[in-house]
Structure formats: structure tokens, C-alpha cells
Amino acid sequence: SDLWGLDGAVIGTTATSRPVAALGENLLANSGAEAERGFAGFTGLPDASILGWSDPGWMSVIESGSEGFAEARAGSTQVSERFFAADPSKNGARILQRIDLTPLAEDLAAGCQVQVGCTLGGLPGEVTGLRVRVHFFDAEGEEVADLQLQMGKDGPVAPGFQGSPWVDLETTALVPAEARSVEFILETTPGPGTKGGWADDLRLVLTRR
Numbered sequence: 001s002d003l004w005g006l007d008g009a010v011i012g013t014t015a016t017s018r019p020v021a022a023l024g025e026n027l028l029a030n031s032g033a034e035a036e037r038g039f040a041g042f043t044g045l046p047d048a049s050i051l052g053w054s055d056p057g058w059m060s061v062i063e064s065g066s067e068g069f070a071e072a073r074a075g076s077t078q079v080s081e082r083f084f085a086a087d088p089s090k091n092g093a094r095i096l097q098r099i100d101l102t103p104l105a106e107d108l109a110a111g112c113q114v115q116v117g118c119t120l121g122g123l124p125g126e127v128t129g130l131r132v133r134v135h136f137f138d139a140e141g142e143e144v145a146d147l148q149l150q151m152g153k154d155g156p157v158a159p160g161f162q163g164s165p166w167v168d169l170e171t172t173a174l175v176p177a178e179a180r181s182v183e184f185i186l187e188t189t190p191g192p193g194t195k196g197g198w199a200d201d202l203r204l205v206l207t208r209r
Helices: 102-110
Strands: 059-063 082-086 094-100 112-121 130-137 143-150 166-175 181-188 197-208
Touching: 102 112, 102 197, 112 130, 112 143, 112 181, 130 197, 143 166, 166 197, 181 197
Parallel strands: none
Antiparallel strands: 059 082, 082 197, 094 181, 112 166, 112 197, 130 143, 130 181
16 A cells, blocks of 8 residues: 555455364354355356365355346245355366364364254256265374265255255264364266256364264
8 A cells, every 4th residue: 555655454465364173163164155245147257266165166156036046045044145056067066175173182082073064955856966075084184084965866865855945964973083184075976967056054063972
């Protein structure tokens, strides 16, 4: 501001640090896609990176009231104004976060469980191609546990969306005591078939058991 003779304060020159991992809190940043603007759809727009996530694939944030997404508000009370969506015309939609668990080492040694949850959806009559995968790693980077949530013919929920295009999925598991980081991935499933799908309310919560 001094260089240009303008009033104001310089911001945004350093990266925002992730919160320190804590028990009983959602460890995911921007877990409901509410931290930024949403797009009206996929046509004619670039695939913008999603705040708080590593975004190497064709995942976007969509405004739920956008044309072509009216179903996203139908019969749903848990879905917010924006949600994550995989572009069905592309392959390889994927976002992920890696979270440091070393601040919870003593709690993990005493015994912890993880609650993994998400709300997945899509157009009625179609099978969403989205899934959630969670991987735990030890201090050397070796995987020590993994979990998966998926909706569709290969998942725990049949397609059809009875009364709502959204289904809430959740699972709980023990966390290995040696875990020191966790990776949360939202992605399209491999193989043929529908590659689209919607997601909201992503959850990763550790508690003492």
C-alpha cells in the first residue's frame, strides 16, 4: 500500500494454518463447501480449486438453487446452499485433505474411535459415482487402517433416492494407536458408469472410546 500510495493493510501474503487437531471436532476444513462462492453449473466455466482442499480433479462447488440443480433442495433439510459436485462429463473428480494427528498422540494411545460421515446425492434415477475413503498412516507414512463410504450398486445404499436425492451415510471405527495422520478423500469411483454425484456435510471426528 505504501508503494502505490494507497490506504489499507496488506493481507493474504502468508498461508492460513490449519487448526490443530482436537477431539470431538470436525477435522475437515470447508467441510460443507460454504467457505467460498459456488458456480451455477459446469458449462462454460473453469474448474476452480476448492478452498481448504487439494483439488487435482474435476470437482466443483455448486449453488444448490442453480438451474439444473433444483433437485438438490428437494426433500432435504441437511444440505446447505452450496455443495460439492463431480462434473459428470469428466473422469477423475477428486479432492482430499491430509490432517496431522500428532497433537492427539496421547489420546490415540489411550484409545480413540473415528466417526466418518457424508451426505451423498445426485439426480433421481441415476447412480452417483462418488465415494469417501479415509486412510490412517503411522509416523513413517505406512498405512495402518482405511474406511470407505459409497452410495450406489457397489455401496450400502441402493439407488433410487426415495423422496430425496440425498442419503446420509456414517460409519464408526477404532483408530490404531500408532496413527499420526489421516487422509480424507472424496472422489468418483473407478470403472464404467455414472461419474457424477453430489456431496455435502463431510465429517471426520475423533473421540475417546
